Amino acid sequence: MAMGRRDTFKLAGVAAAAAVMPSMATASEKKVAKKATGKSVVIIGAGFGGLTIAKALKKSDKSIDVTVIEKRSMHMACPLSNGLLGGLDNMSLSMFVGDYSQPATKYGYSFVNSEVTSIDRKAKKVTTSTAGDIAYDILVLSPGIAYDYEKQFPKWDAAKIAHVAQSCPAALMPGNEHIALLRQLENMDDGNVYIVPPAKGKYRCPPAPYERTAMIANYLKKEGIKGKVIVLDTRGGKFAKGKAFQESWKDLFADYIEYKGFTEVTDVDPVAKTITYTEFKDADDEKGVSKTEKYEVCNLIPINKCSPVIAMAGIEHNGAGYAMMDGYSFRSKTDKNIYVIGDAVTHKIPPSGQTAIWGAHRAAGQIVAQLNGKVDDPKKGLPAKAANVCFSMVGGKPEEAIMVTHTFSADKSGVLKGKGNVPKPKDGNGKFRSKGTAKATREWFGGVMREMFA
Numbered sequence: 480m481a482m483g484r485r486d487t488f489k490l491a492g493v494a495a496a497a498a499v500m501p502s503m504a505t506a507s508e509k510k511v512a513k514k515a516t517g518k519s520v521v522i523i524g525a526g527f528g529g530l531t532i533a534k535a536l537k538k539s540d541k542s543i544d545v546t547v548i549e550k551r552s553m554h555m556a557c558p559l560s561n562g563l564l565g566g567l568d569n570m571s572l573s574m575f576v577g578d579y580s581q582p583a584t585k586y587g588y589s590f591v592n593s594e595v596t597s598i599d600r601k602a603k604k605v606t607t608s609t610a611g612d613i614a615y616d617i618l619v620l621s622p623g624i625a626y627d628y629e630k631q632f633p634k635w636d637a638a639k640i641a642h643v644a645q646s647c648p649a650a651l652m653p654g655n656e657h658i659a660l661l662r663q664l665e666n667m668d669d670g671n672v673y674i675v676p677p678a679k680g681k682y683r684c685p686p687a688p689y690e691r692t693a694m695i696a697n698y699l700k701k702e703g704i705k706g707k708v709i710v711l712d713t714r715g716g717k718f719a720k721g722k723a724f725q726e727s728w729k730d731l732f733a734d735y736i737e738y739k740g741f742t743e744v745t746d747v748d749p750v751a752k753t754i755t756y757t758e759f760k761d762a763d764d765e766k767g768v769s770k771t772e773k774y775e776v777c778n779l780i781p782i783n784k785c786s787p788v789i790a791m792a793g794i795e796h797n798g799a800g801y802a803m804m805d806g807y808s809f810r811s812k813t814d815k816n817i818y819v820i821g822d823a824v825t826h827k828i829p830p831s832g833q834t835a836i837w838g839a840h841r842a843a844g845q846i847v848a849q850l851n852g853k854v855d856d857p858k859k860g861l862p863a864k865a866a867n868v869c870f871s872m873v874g875g876k877p878e879e880a881i882m883v884t885h886t887f888s889a890d891k892s893g894v895l896k897g898k899g900n901v902p903k904p905k906d907g908n909g910k911f912r913s914k915g916t917a918k919a920t921r922e923w924f925g926g927v928m929r930e931m932f933a
């Protein structure tokens with residue numbers, strides 16, 4: 480069949496797109512090992528840390544050859560996603576997704592959509608599942624977290640873990656889990672939603688489960704669903720922004736939120752849709768009472784550990800897999816050519832998107848200096864005021880939010896440390912929450928998406 484005018488235009492469009500996107504490698508094209516140039520930086524993970532540092536490196540020194548490797552084909556941001564679950568006005572899925580090719584093309588770095596399966600520090604190369612080997616001079620790891628169901632539920636086998644993970648989505652990692660939780664809420668009947676924050680240890684975005692509590696309560700109220708959000712926590716009310724959250728829950732959703740602060744979840748049955756937990760009276764109660772309750776939706780967030788990519792690199796890490804750092808810098812303690820940013824570090828700073836961005840800029844400065852034979856003082860600019868600002872939506876009508884700020888300092892013991900403050904805003908009438916803070920939350924979110932994608 481003869482090719483029509485429309486087809487010619489279509490092909491011309493494809494050719495033009497290919498011409499401006501030489502950096503977009505597909506799995507089949509890239510079987511041959513990519514060699515290092517002497518100034519080659521390979522970044523594993525295109526989340527908050529990875530995308531920020533790729534852009535920062537190219538903006539600072541165009542001669543650096545930057546390659547970002549990411550296993551997902553599309554970005555889905557986690558911050559503010561609880562607002563989507565809460566049915567806040569003017570919020571849609573498209574606000575949260577990003578196209579990796581956009582910043583790669585604009586700033587001139589390569590994007591490889593593949594999974595890193597091994598790292599050879601001696602040969603200075605990484606192996607990918609579908610795009611061959613890629614050599615580096617400097618390797619940046621920003622792979623984020625993983626869930627540790629095995630540690631929390633040692634009696635569960637792999638099939639049970641997979642079943643629970645799918646049926647009770649944790650929604651702490653970018654991707655499908657948020658959508659799964661959203662769809663479950665949209666399809667739920669009257670009944671209760673259970674939220675289980677990670678039982679212990681460091682975990683991604685400490686306020687996230689409590690923001691989710693407020694937002695799902697907002698959803699139940701808005702939709703007239705007869706039910707409660709029941710939080711099964713181990714922290715006895717002592718959690719991130721605890722006072723501020725509890726003030727809002729009490730003022731806005733007293734009939735919708737039940738917080739049980741001394742509980743231990745022991746089992747979940749995704750077929751019967753029941754959750755079994757031991758409820759203790761207080762921190763001193765050693766016996767507790769076991770209860771099994773029916774749920775409509777269950778958001779079980781297991782203990783976190785670090786992504787296995789840190790161990791894959793063979794660099795020193797702690798028991799949960801987080802990378803040991805070289806002093807206040809973002810270089811790994813073990814290898815001067817490996818940097819680590821984002822949630823994967825052991826610095827005593829909260830794991831957040833804002834921190835990942837902050838660390839990515841510092842690491843970029845340190846890498847550019849190293850590649851140009853210079854040294855960047857890792858204490859430069861410290862203490863950094865408001866290095867982390869983390870917002871949480873707590874109300875829907877009117878939309879209101881609370882916030883925490885952190886100052887990061889070079890502690891005398893050699894540790895990069897954060898100290899938090901939960902302020903009461905001027906427009907809050909003596910409360911922790913305000914409409915102005917909600918407006919700032921949306922502005923902050925727009926800003927971080929621009930940081931990564933524009």
Ligand SMILES: Cc1cc2nc3c(=O)[nH]c(=O)nc-3n(C[C@H](O)[C@H](O)[C@H](O)COP(=O)(O)OP(=O)(O)OC[C@H]3O[C@@H](n4cnc5c(N)ncnc54)[C@H](O)[C@@H]3O)c2cc1C
Pocket residue numbers: 523524525526527528529548549550551556557558559560561593594595596621622623624650651652653683684687786788820821822823830831832833834835868869870871
């Ligand atoms: C509900 C929720 C709300 C939040 N709210 C806020 C907030 O208000 N403010 C804030 O600052 N932070 C917030 N956060 C936290 C923030 O999202 C994370 O701290 C941030 O994403 C960490 O960045 P990262 O680069 O370390 O990891 P990620 O952004 O998770 O990126 C890691 C990337 O690495 C990729 N990857 C992993 N392994 C491989 C591999 N082997 N090969 C290739 N690619 C790989 C992953 O697919 C992923 O895309 C929130 C998080 C959640 C879940």
